[in-house]
Amino acid sequence: MSTTYILVAGDARIDALVELAQGTSTTAVVVGTRSVAEAVAASGVDAVTWLGEPGDAPVEAYASTVATLVASAQPDVVLASSRPADRVLAGAAAAVLGAPAFTQVSAVTVVADGVELTRSVFGGIAQETDQVSGPAVVVVDGGAVATGGSAAIAEVTASAIPTLTVTENRPAERAVVDLGRAQRIVSAGRGVKAKDDLGLVESLAAALGAETACSRPLAEGLGWYTHDRYVGVTGQQVSPELYLAVGISGQLQHTVGARGARTVVAINSDKDAPFFAEADYCVVGDLYQVVPALTAALS
Numbered sequence: 225m226s227t228t229y230i231l232v233a234g235d236a237r238i239d240a241l242v243e244l245a246q247g248t249s250t251t252a253v254v255v256g257t258r259s260v261a262e263a264v265a266a267s268g269v270d271a272v273t274w275l276g277e278p279g280d281a282p283v284e285a286y287a288s289t290v291a292t293l294v295a296s297a298q299p300d301v302v303l304a305s306s307r308p309a310d311r312v313l314a315g316a317a318a319a320v321l322g323a324p325a326f327t328q329v330s331a332v333t334v335v336a337d338g339v340e341l342t343r344s345v346f347g348g349i350a351q352e353t354d355q356v357s358g359p360a361v362v363v364v365d366g367g368a369v370a371t372g373g374s375a376a377i378a379e380v381t382a383s384a385i386p387t388l389t390v391t392e393n394r395p396a397e398r399a400v401v402d403l404g405r406a407q408r409i410v411s412a413g414r415g416v417k418a419k420d421d422l423g424l425v426e427s428l429a430a431a432l433g434a435e436t437a438c439s440r441p442l443a444e445g446l447g448w449y450t451h452d453r454y455v456g457v458t459g460q461q462v463s464p465e466l467y468l469a470v471g472i473s474g475q476l477q478h479t480v481g482a483r484g485a486r487t488v489v490a491i492n493s494d495k496d497a498p499f500f501a502e503a504d505y506c507v508v509g510d511l512y513q514v515v516p517a518l519t520a521a522l523s
């Protein structure tokens with residue numbers, strides 16, 4: 225039977241990886257606390273290899289140990305979540321296996337002479353099928369915590385890179401937003417003329433109980449919002465019930481990030497704005513009039 229190794233860096237949200245590995249024998253290699261290993265063991269994998277309590281070492285200090293374990297097992301496929309520390313483990317595994325690493329993958333099949341992968345390309349407007357004659361490493365959104373499984377946990381003696389230790393942990397100065405899990409999003413674009421005017425958009429978001437997001441120029445060029453708030457091909461992929469775009473033109477690089485939204489509403493003063501071709505509801509008007517009126521109606 226073909227084999228899949230799932231690499232876990234301290235976070236048990238791997239149900240999408242377990243789903244992707246269906247039909248193969250799955251072993252999860254867990255760097256993290258015992259409670260993370262136990263949550264992974266309950267997620268539907270066949271076996272768990274746990275590297276023991278990490279102590280003062282950050283997850284990344286175990287990358288070479290994880291890679292060595294993977295190399296000795298020679299699985300057909302290695303899966304990891306796209307969270308930062310998981311990507312470090314995946315990169316180390318790919319290097320030691322001499323395997324290519326893939327993102328944006330929706331299906332993985334082990335075939336007679338390698339691995340076949342389906343993945344989205346060009347910002348999600350096309351699907352590509354690739355074949356690898358050898359193992360493949362795949363990095364995708366890990367998903368949520370799954371329950372119902374009961375794999376045995378095998379603890380192995382693992383060594384972290386001794387030169388690396390955590391010296392301090394303190395809360396971030398700003399809250400990190402998780403747009404991927406937001407049910408409603410109000411997103412601002414360059415139609416908003418000044419930073420002070422963002423209050424209009426934020427009031428509408430508050431009235432809707434929504435998160436606030438933006439197009440890339442507001443985060444990268446103007447710095448009005450942090451990078452974790454912009455939506456698009458290089459930003460966040462979101463799938464809310466409602467995505468309300470305020471003064472966003474609707475260039476493909478932005479809209480592909482919101483294609484998972486159930487209902488899209490676009491407000492734009494230009495009746496030919498590209499967003500209107502994708503939106504479910506189109507409001508042609510000046511956001512400086514439409515947004516306050518909408519907020520007042522909802523409050």
Ligand SMILES: Cc1cc2nc3c(=O)[nH]c(=O)nc-3n(C[C@H](O)[C@H](O)[C@H](O)COP(=O)(O)OP(=O)(O)OC[C@H]3O[C@@H](n4cnc5c(N)ncnc54)[C@H](O)[C@@H]3O)c2cc1C
Binds near residue numbers: 509
């Ligand atoms: C490689 C690459 C990757 C990229 N990745 C991303 C990405 O991930 N996310 C992203 O967002 N962009 C991305 N971009 C940039 C993208 O191509 C667009 O330039 C960007 O999305 C435009 O942002 P915008 O719609 O807010 O601004 P604009 O294009 O300037 O549009 C502003 C809109 O506001 C409307 N407007 C103006 N005044 C008003 C008003 N008073 N009331 C109502 N409407 C008004 C205008 O009609 C216009 O449609 C990327 C570009 C490249 C090249």
